[in-house]
Amino acid sequence: MTSSQFPDGFLFGASTASYQIEGGVAEGGRLPSIWDTFSHTPGLTFEGDTGDVACDHFHRYVDDIQAMADLGLTAYRFSMAWPRIRPTGDGEFNDEGFAFYHRILDELEKHGIEPLVTLYHWDLPQPLEDLGGWPERATVDRFVEYARRTVEEFKDRVTYWTTFNEPWCTAFLGYSSGAHAPGRSEPAVSLAAAHHLNLAHGLAYAAIKEVKPDAKVSIVLNSHLPRPWNPADPRDVEASEKIDALANRIFIDPFTVGEYPADLMAFTSDLTDWSFVQDGDLDAIKGTLDLVGVNYYSSHIVRHHAGPPSNSGEDGHKSTIHRCWPGADDVEFMPLIGKRTTMNWNVDPSGFHAHLMRMHREFGLPIIVTENGASWQDEVSEDGRIRDADRYTYLHDHMEALLLAVAEGADIRGYMAWSLMDNFEWAYGYSKRFGLLRVDYNTQARTWKDSAYWYAETIANRALTPVVGVELLPETPPRVY
Ligand code: PNW
Numbered sequence: 231m232t233s234s235q236f237p238d239g240f241l242f243g244a245s246t247a248s249y250q251i252e253g254g255v256a257e258g259g260r261l262p263s264i265w266d267t268f269s270h271t272p273g274l275t276f277e278g279d280t281g282d283v284a285c286d287h288f289h290r291y292v293d294d295i296q297a298m299a300d301l302g303l304t305a306y307r308f309s310m311a312w313p314r315i316r317p318t319g320d321g322e323f324n325d326e327g328f329a330f331y332h333r334i335l336d337e338l339e340k341h342g343i344e345p346l347v348t349l350y351h352w353d354l355p356q357p358l359e360d361l362g363g364w365p366e367r368a369t370v371d372r373f374v375e376y377a378r379r380t381v382e383e384f385k386d387r388v389t390y391w392t393t394f395n396e397p398w399c400t401a402f403l404g405y406s407s408g409a410h411a412p413g414r415s416e417p418a419v420s421l422a423a424a425h426h427l428n429l430a431h432g433l434a435y436a437a438i439k440e441v442k443p444d445a446k447v448s449i450v451l452n453s454h455l456p457r458p459w460n461p462a463d464p465r466d467v468e469a470s471e472k473i474d475a476l477a478n479r480i481f482i483d484p485f486t487v488g489e490y491p492a493d494l495m496a497f498t499s500d501l502t503d504w505s506f507v508q509d510g511d512l513d514a515i516k517g518t519l520d521l522v523g524v525n526y527y528s529s530h531i532v533r534h535h536a537g538p539p540s541n542s543g544e545d546g547h548k549s550t551i552h553r554c555w556p557g558a559d560d561v562e563f564m565p566l567i568g569k570r571t572t573m574n575w576n577v578d579p580s581g582f583h584a585h586l587m588r589m590h591r592e593f594g595l596p597i598i599v600t601e602n603g604a605s606w607q608d609e610v611s612e613d614g615r616i617r618d619a620d621r622y623t624y625l626h627d628h629m630e631a632l633l634l635a636v637a638e639g640a641d642i643r644g645y646m647a648w649s650l651m652d653n654f655e656w657a658y659g660y661s662k663r664f665g666l667l668r669v670d671y672n673t674q675a676r677t678w679k680d681s682a683y684w685y686a687e688t689i690a691n692r693a694l695t696p697v698v699g700v701e702l703l704p705e706t707p708p709r710v711y
Contacts, residue, residue: 233633233637234630234633234693234694235692235693236633236636236692236693237636237642239643240642240643240644240645240692241304241305241344241346241598241643241644241645241646242302242303242304242305242644242645242685242688242689243303243304243305243306243307243343243344243346243644243645243646243647244298244301244303244306244307244646244647244648244649244650244666245306245307245308245600245601245646245647245648245649245650246287246306246307246308246309246649246650246651246653247308247309247348247351247352247395247653248308248309248310248311248314248351248353249263249265249281249284249311249351249352249353249654250281250284250285250351250649250653250654250655250656251284251285251287251650251651251653251654252281252284252285252287252288252311253281253282253283253284253285253286253287253288253289254286254288254289255281255282257288258288258314258324258326258327258329258330259314259317259324259326259327260311260313260314260317260324260327261313261317261318261355261356261357262313262355262356263311263312263313263352263353263354263355263356263411264352264353264354264356264359264363264404264411264412265281265352265353265411265656266280266281266282266356267356267359267411267412268410268411268412268413269281269411269659271413274413274657275656275657275658275659276657276658276659276660276661277659277661278659279654279659279660279661280654280659281654283671284653284654285651285652285653285654285669285674286674288330290674291333291334291337292337293676293711294650294651294676295334295337295338295340295341295343296337296341296711297650297667297676297711298338298341298343298650299341299343300686300709301666301682301685301686301689302686302689302690303343303689304342304343304344304689305343305344305345305346305644305646306338306343306344306345306346306650307346307347307348307392307600307601307646308334308345308346308347308348309347309348309349309350309351309353309395310331310347310348310349310380311327311353312349312350312353312354312355312376313353313355313356314326314327314330314331315327315328315331315376315379315380316355316375316376316379317355318355318357319354319355319356319357319358319372319376320357320358320372320375323379328380328383331384332384332387335384335387335388339387344389344390345387345388345390346390346392346598346600346644346646347384347388347390347391347392348392348393348394348395348450349373349376349377349380349391349392349393349394349434350373350393350394350395350400351395352395352399352400352404352410352411354369354411354412358372359412363404363405363412363414363423364400364401364404364405364422364423364426364427365405365416365419365420365422365423365426366426367426367506369426369430370426370429370430370433373393373430373434374430374433374434374437377391377393377434377437377438378434378437378438378440378441381437381438381441381442381445382441382442385441385442385445389444389445389446390445390446390448390598391438391445391446391447391448392447392448392449392450392523392600393430393431393434393435393447393448393449394427394430394431394449394450395450395523395525395600396450396451396452396525397424397427397428397431397449397451397481398424398451398452398454398477398480398481399452400423400427401420401421401423401424401427402420402424402476402554402555402556403554404420404423405417405419405420405423406420406553406554406555406556407552407553407554408553409554409657410656410657415553417501417553417556417557418501418502418556420556421498421501421502421504421506421556422502422506424480424481425490425504425506425507425511426506428481428484428485428515429511429514429515431449431515431518432484432511432514432515432516432518433514435447435518435519436514436518445520446520446521447518447519447520447521448519448520448521448522448523448598449481449485449519449522449523450523450524450525450600450601451478451481451482451522451523451524451525451589452525452526452527452601453478453524453525453526453527453581453582453585454473454474454477454478454530455528455529455530455578455581455584455585456469456470456473456474456477456529456530456531456532457470457529457530457531457532458470458531458532458533459531459532459533459564460533463533463534465533465534466532466533466534468534469532469533469534469535469558469560469561469562470532471493472493472497472555472557472558472561473530473532473555473558473561475491475493475494475497476494476555476556476557476558479491479494480494482592482593484512484515484516485515485516485517485518485519485593486516486592486593487516488512488513488515488516488517489512490504490507490512494557497557497558498556498557500557501556501557519593519595520595520596521595521596521597521598521643522589522593522595522596522597522598523597523598523599523600524585524586524589524597524598524599524600525599525600525601525602525648526581526582526585526586526599526601526602526628527571527573527575527601527602527603527604528566528571528575528576528577528578528581529576529578529581530563530564530566531563531564531566532561532562532563532564533561533562533564534560534561534562535560535561535562536560571604571605571606571620571624572605572606572607572662572663573604573605573658573662575604577604577624577627579627579628579630579631580631582602582628582631582632583631583632583634583635586599586631586632586635586640586642587635587638587640589640590635590639590640590641595641596641596642596643597640597641597642597643598642598643598644598645598646599632599642599644599645599646600646601646601647601648601649602625602628602645602646602647602648603621603624603625603647603648603649603664604620604621604624604625604664605655605662605663605664606618606620606621606663608621608663608668608679610668610677613708614677614708614710615680615708616668616677616678616679616680616708617680618679618680618681619680619697621679621680621681622680622681622684622685622697623697625647625681625684625685626684626694626695626696626697629645629688629694630694632645633694647666647685648664649664649665649666650665650666650667651665651666651667651668651669651676652664652665652667652668652669653665653669665679666678666679666681666682666685667679667682675710675711676710676711677708677709677710678708678709678710682709684697
């Protein structure tokens, strides 16, 4: 039996991202990012929701970090907003932007919480998109400048640096399906975007190490676990390998073996000749990781599909041809069975274990789980409690899968729950709730959900709290601030 005890020094944290929580979009010298533009374009987000106010963390960070301390968090993963730090993307750096993150770091230091900083969680300064965005090679240089200057600013205060959160989402939701900012549907250029993100990481790694040799630098990859519908049908196996190439190997292979997968380059050859990969690029990418960040939510089953897309399902959980997979029009995502979150994502802790073991094998590096969590239809009971048993059961089962991977030899250094609090869930606006803390968007009051009590107890014991038969809450009313 696996121990329910976490390793010594294991980091227990929660994650957020700048645009999803900060608000204050026109304060402190910040200028618009692609997400301001996207969310203000009618019809692109749920009910036109924007991040203008979000959780008002820009003004409430002291209380929010106090809540982290009350939860017992030993780490906090957040992102710095490029449009606060260098508002135009290529002009002056902004002292007020730096000052805001110094204040955040002051509070974290006060409580002994380790900061894990992401440099890019999707908020590209709008002027850089106007110049072409990530499909444009010049954006790589702008990112490296931003990374170097920002690490220089905080080098005495922050050890853990992530360059990119989920480059898959930036490249393929941003530039292929258009579901995310900047909302472009140009499958061919989305592959150039993916390469430029890898290259920007590689070059930023070198710059960061120059400024701060002991920095621990990572990229955060979102998990895709494609499995063939019929493992005995070679066409389904090929479908699943296509998705694996576009989801995983395009972001793993350049780092581990210094090349892009040959099958990927072959099945996308109608879209691009890959001439955006220039001499020396792959050398600049290979080996530039000190650790790997893993975000995991769910898994997929895919099969070969002939004929027109059968995108007929309600609620997005019927078979669907997704436009976020360039060159894979013949792949069909199958309906997900069993329990699903309000994102329509399935609940598959065994997939988490399998994915962690794969990442361990392929990278051979320490891993931090940088996001894991679930959105559910939270209900506030009459007594004010949010009895989100689905959420703490999800967290329990996934942390248990993590412990199994640790027992099998994966070097996993921490777990960051997504998210500290409910927030702006991108195109879904405020309609999806992932938080440990509930946010009332009318009053900005934060309330501990039962999951927060569950997680606090797990952290206090450094061991999984069983989810059956445990009285999670004291008799007192739920904690609100
Ligand atoms: C991640 N997909 O987003 C992000 O890092 C977070 O900012 C976000 O809030 C969280 O997961 C929950 O969604 C994703 O379509 C968004 O596959 C979309 C996908 C994956 C991850």
